[in-house]
């Protein structure tokens with residue numbers, strides 16, 4: 426080839442390239458590679474399904490300090506003092522005063538079962554508050570105290586749900602039994618003392634309703650004297666100026682402050698969040714492929730589609746219950762095993778569980794309501810196989826959206842990468858206080874926990 430024709434060829438290529446470029450920019454935005462573009466389209470479709478608008482900003486979680494833009498119950502308006510107060514009380518073992526035995530008093534907190542380092546889930550397969558001893562490094566070594574009988578422990582027949590992004594949860598609990606609205610409209614006749622749902626009659630949002638119940642069932646209390654002693658009185662006054670002083674320092678305001686704090690917990694520093702905000706280097710190539718599967722071929726977002734990547738739908742996946750793995754005080758007949766059906770008593774709701782949020786899953790390797798799956802690899806395998814593991818659940822009850830996926834080995838790995846890294850906020854410690862008003866060890870303060878947590 427002569428020099429001349431080489432130049433001609435080059436010129437032709439340049440022209441072809443320039444001509445081709447505008448048609449390219451129509452589909453691919455500058456600075457965004459094809460994979461980012463494809464992922465945006467998939468996320469837009471998911472946002473459209475969830476919210477009726479194809480806008481990826483739908484999945485951007487709020488800033489925890491931007492109280493005005495956080496979902497809140499009009500009966501419990503957020504203010505900075507209330508959030509601050511809740512942040513102390515959630516961890517303060519000083520309010521653990523209604524323990525069954527003297528040895529349990531002052532030893533546990535909400536964070537015994539919702540450990541920030543464990544993604545606000547227990548660090549073990551089953552949380553123990555009153556009647557538990559020890560912590561370990563991540564909450565993994567909390568064991569039963571010798572002083573307590575099995576049925577005296579504060580444990581439940583389901584793994585504690587994560588409290589990250591919980592402001593987006595419309596009806597709390599795996600069975601969604603709390604809250605007067607959303608899925609619970611029409612269930613009024615079922616709200617009872619026995620299951621703790623009578624509080625729904627107060628027309629509060631699910632979070633506030635549940636925590637009023639939870640403060641009681643998890644054996645906490647506070648009064649004016651304790652508030653004074655722990656130095657919380659000024660915060661209570663600032664948090665609840667509209668409530669008469671005679672009603673300002675009690676279990677109810679304790680529950681309201683805890684709810685305010687929980688409404689500010691967001692995994693908004695996760696790489697996927699940075700990516701959504703335009704930092705396209707925040708996720709690796711493999712993680713983006715995993716995200717594309719989550720919002721596409723792997724069908725995850727057909728159920729996990731709300732802002733928290735959970736939803737208020739209830740589905741049966743046929744996973745095992747807490748009593749089927751060695752656990753404390755659990756039984757085959759507990760209402761929690763039946764999911765939504767355990768609350769509504771309707772046949773079609775049997776074994777259906779709420780679709781949970783999926784951020785910071787790596788922080789505690791116990792998945793599903795019975796903690797039956799112990800790694801994200803196995804979890805993805807479970808969804809890929811689409812086969813139930815619990816003999817009690819009839820095949821006909823399984824969700825029609827739960828079916829084999831035929832993912833390749835690489836695809837499964839990429840999906841795990843997306844869950845492990847892109848959806849993990851690496852700084853949840855920012856939500857925990859450095860000390861609490863009582864001055865006690867937290868989140869637990871029994872002798873072994875004090876050793877484990879370095880409180881001496």
Ligand code: HEC
Nearest residue numbers: 535538552554579581583584585586594597598599640683
């Ligand atoms: C003994 C362990 C334990 C303690 C202590 C505990 N929780 Fe929980 N928490 C659970 C379990 C288990 C669930 C799920 C129960 C279910 O769905 O059946 C849960 C669920 C929740 C939920 C609902 C989340 C959702 O997405 O539906 C909220 C809110 C909550 N807890 C707040 C608190 C607060 C506030 C405290 C302290 C007052 C607290 N928890 C103390 C075990 C615990």
Ligand code: HEC
Nearest residue numbers: 723724725728740778779780781792793794808824826827
């Ligand atoms: C049919 C609806 C549905 C689909 C599709 C679905 N999920 Fe889920 N997911 C659920 C429900 C319901 C649970 C809770 C089940 C239980 O514990 O009984 C859950 C639980 C999880 C959990 C464990 C959360 C926890 O706190 O234990 C993770 C992680 C998860 N899903 C990720 C995924 C991924 C990844 C995909 C896609 C491969 C997917 N899900 C597809 C409904 C679904």
